[in-house]
Amino acid sequence: MKLQPTGGTPSPFEAIRIVSTSKLPANDGHDWSAEMVAVAQRRDRASFMRIYDHFMPRVCLYLKGMGSTAAIAEELAQEALLRLWQRAASYDPALSRVSTWLFRIARNLHIDRVRKETGWMLVQHALEAEEADHDGRTGSSAEAYAEHTRLKACIDRLPATQARLVRMSYFEAKSHHEIAEELGMPLGTVKSSLRRAFLKLQADVRGAA
Amino acid sequence: MKPAHHLDPATVVAFAAGALSEAMAVVAATHLAGCSHCHEQVRDAERIGGVLVEQQQPDGAGAARREKLRAAMLERLDETPVEAPGLAPALPAAPDPDRLPAPLHPYFGTSFGALKWRWMAPGVHCIRSAGTGGGQLFMLRITPGRSMPLHSHGRGELTQVLRGAYDDVLGHFGPGDVADLDSEVMHQPVTAAGVPCICVAALDAPLRFPGWLARRLQPLVGL
Numbered sequence: 001m002k003l004q005p006t007g008g009t010p011s012p013f014e015a016i017r018i019v020s021t022s023k024l025p026a027n028d029g030h031d032w033s034a035e036m037v038a039v040a041q042r043r044d045r046a047s048f049m050r051i052y053d054h055f056m057p058r059v060c061l062y063l064k065g066m067g068s069t070a071a072i073a074e075e076l077a078q079e080a081l082l083r084l085w086q087r088a089a090s091y092d093p094a095l096s097r098v099s100t101w102l103f104r105i106a107r108n109l110h111i112d113r114v115r116k117e118t119g120w121m122l123v124q125h126a127l128e129a130e131e132a133d134h135d136g137r138t139g140s141s142a143e144a145y146a147e148h149t150r151l152k153a154c155i156d157r158l159p160a161t162q163a164r165l166v167r168m169s170y171f172e173a174k175s176h177h178e179i180a181e182e183l184g185m186p187l188g189t190v191k192s193s194l195r196r197a198f199l200k201l202q203a204d205v206r207g208a209a
Numbered sequence: 210m211k212p213a214h215h216l217d218p219a220t221v222v223a224f225a226a227g228a229l230s231e232a233m234a235v236v237a238a239t240h241l242a243g244c245s246h247c248h249e250q251v252r253d254a255e256r257i258g259g260v261l262v263e264q265q266q267p268d269g270a271g272a273a274r275r276e277k278l279r280a281a282m283l284e285r286l287d288e289t290p291v292e293a294p295g296l297a298p299a300l301p302a303a304p305d306p307d308r309l310p311a312p313l314h315p316y317f318g319t320s321f322g323a324l325k326w327r328w329m330a331p332g333v334h335c336i337r338s339a340g341t342g343g344g345q346l347f348m349l350r351i352t353p354g355r356s357m358p359l360h361s362h363g364r365g366e367l368t369q370v371l372r373g374a375y376d377d378v379l380g381h382f383g384p385g386d387v388a389d390l391d392s393e394v395m396h397q398p399v400t401a402a403g404v405p406c407i408c409v410a411a412l413d414a415p416l417r418f419p420g421w422l423a424r425r426l427q428p429l430v431g432l
């Protein structure tokens with residue numbers, strides 16, 4: 001599955017160009033965690049449906065890229081959003097962004113239901129239990145929001161090859177050796193480029209915090 | 210005990226992206242369950258995933274379909290949530306030294322004591338897990354003070370030490386340490402004195418062993 005849903009298959013370079021230069025929608029600067037807090041505290045349906053309208057098509061696209069059929073992608077995306085509504089009470093805006101939460105839920109649903117990997121959900125629950133035991137980094141919702149904006153800018157600034165490898169990992173779930181084979185790159189180069197991309201994004205986010 | 214050897218950041222990204230083979234993901238998760246350093250890296254990688262999902266540009270097509278899904282969602286908001294079965298595994302009150310790390314349970318059972326080891330070679334026992342869709346997943350038990358044959362890896366190997374220890378050119382690997390090796394590394398682990406070294410390991414492709422143990426290990430790794 002490729003990144004763009006219509007109009008043939010863009011080359012990975014086109015896909016990167018589309019991502020890095022496309023105009024972001026008007027509500028891009030929206031503070032989704034504030035909406036999420038309204039959902040958590042007041043079961044605010046209007047807030048939830050604003051989150052739904054923004055994220056539903058994006059989660060759908062993500063799941064199709066991962067290899068779900070259009071019908072399964074719709075079904076799993078609906079379920080991911082419903083879980084967001086049902087589990088809103090456990091949402092902590094200082095710990096994670098709405099987009100991160102949804103990413104995790106959608107990824108987990110895909111690996112559990114489509115790839116049917118027996119241990120994946122157990123692993124995720126074990127990790128969550130462990131996470132609850134020790135304090136992660138904490139910060140205010142405003143800090144998390146600023147961090148998110150910086151991360152976005154940093155992703156846009158990645159060199160083309162690194163951006164391409166990052167996207168093949170996240171949107172096509174391609175392993176290092178699959179990427180190496182597809183692009184005719186040595187495996188070591190794939191790994192070192194991904195490593196550099198990740199460390200750069202991470203340094204940007206943490207350094208400015 | 211804090212691990213001294215961690216996951217490669219490229220492996221962290223692949224885990225968070227859901228891009229590791231099942232076998233590799235199980236070993237990575239076993240490490241993550243005991244390593245807050247790597248766990249935090251995974252959380253960072255998941256934030257990158259969240260931003261990437263949000264950055265996608267959906268086209269405007271399918272408005273009628275979207276209205277229908279939206280109406281369906283509104284109707285479901287009053288549903289009572291159904292908890293999926295087995296979502297909260299009961300954690301033992303006290304750490305049980307016989308208990309295997311939770312990520313290994315679906316593949317190897319819950320305790321060291323119940324493992325059904327198979328003899329592979331003098332001083333080497335092994336269990337291969339059948340249940341993984343991608344890659345090879347197995348546990349090894351090697352007696353203390355034993356030298357493993359020199360080998361390299363076809364695509365990548367991830368080995369987490371559970372008990373005992375071994376040394377190779379990359380250093381000393383004890384409980385909680387992970388060796389995240391790519392295909393270029395040629396190594397020859399030697400197990401430390403003391404207790405047998407028990408590891409869980411995943412391969413994306415069969416090992417390349419020169420020499421006698423190849424014939425022993427080939428059935429094991431499915432060559």
Ligand SMILES: [Zn+2]
Nearest residue numbers: 215216244247
């Ligand atoms: Zn670690």
